[in-house]
Each structure stands twice: as structure tokens, then as C-alpha cells.
Amino acid sequence: MKKKIFPLIIIAVSVLIFSGCQKSKISVQNDNQIQPSPVKENKAETADEVNNGEENTDYSGWQTYTNEKYKYQVKYPSGWFFMKDYCCPPPPASINLNNISDKKAEFAAKQINPGTQWIDIDCLYEGKIDDIGEVTLQKQEGKQFETKKINGLDAIVFSQDRGPGQPVAVFTWYIVDGKQGCRLGHESGCTFCQNIVNSFNYIN
DSSP: OHHHHHHHHHHHHHHHHHHHHHHHHHHHHHHHSOOOOOOOOOOOOOHHHHHTTOOOOOOTTOEEEEETTTTEEEEEOTTOEEEETOSSSSTTSEEEEESSOSSHHHHHHHTTSTTOOEEEEEEEEESSGGGOHHHHHHHHTTOEEEEEEETTEEEEEEEEEOOTTOOOEEEEEEEEOSSEEEEEEEETTOTTHHHHHHHOEEOO
16 A cells, blocks of 8 residues: 555655746746836927927028118028018018019919918017017907017017908017017918028027
């Protein structure tokens, strides 16, 4: 009887030892598995958080317009046209930059064509932003606006609809250096206009 029990004990012990080794081996394998890196949440950055109205745009190949009277410079794309004395204020207070023509009649005829892009710049303002009557009036009318910094200059931008039949948003910027100011206006469909605005700076 003892001879039969002894082999059974040996087999039982062997099974226990073998199963323990397997568990240990599995445990080691699990510990050695590469754990996935924690996924970093990508916070969506707003334009203000990225550059607060300033962008690192590559302006190589762009043209530069310098206004000696009102002491400012602005860049505009190659292939665009500079139209001086575009509107109402005395020259060179008002200019237009566009992708159509440097001739007023041709621009007027084609400015509503698809693909047309333009920006107007008028400089007849003095003082700080809150000294500009147009800014005060638009605030009183409840127009939506944001305050910005353009190349370190104080700026404010108003957005609005053009009205029935032309529901394209128009953006009106006022940029000042504390002594003088300019107004820049463009439609929302202008893909280059934000970069043009970002290039605006006063010169000494």
C-alpha cells in the first residue's frame, strides 16, 4: 500500500510545482509587457492663445506699401494691385489693395465677382482707440468686437453682416499707436486679409 501511495504523492507534488512555475512565468510575462503611453490630451488652441493677433507668416515674395504721410507700412501678396486715392478722404489717406486691378472703374465693375479679394485702409484718426468716434458709436450700437494686439499696437476689430441680400461678414479693424490710427476693412472671404492686417505697422 505504501508503495502505491508514494508515487501518487510524488506526482501530486510535481503537478503543484509545475503549475506554480507556470503562474510565475505568466506573471513575469505580464509585468514585462510594454504598457501603452498615456494619451496626452491635445487642447485646441485659439488664435488668441497662439499669437494674439500676430502670425509668423512667410511674407517672402510679398510687396510692401509704405505710406510716408501717415507713417505706416503694410505687406500684400505678389500679384495684387495697389490703388491709391481709392475713396473719399484726401490722398494718400485712403488706399485699396486687391486682386483685380489698379484702376477704379475696373475694380468697381468686378469687386463682387467670385474670387475677388480686397482690403481698404483709411488713416485719418488721432489718439487712442477710445478717442475714435466711430469706435465709440459702434460699441453703443452693440456691434460685436474684440480687442487685439497687432505688432504690439492696440487694435480692435468689429464684425458685422452687410445686410439683406449680402450676408457676408465684414471686418473693420482700428489700429493705433497712441497718437494716430488707421482703419482696415475687408470681407470675411478674403483669405489673405488677416495676414495683411498682421503685417501692419507704424514707422518712425
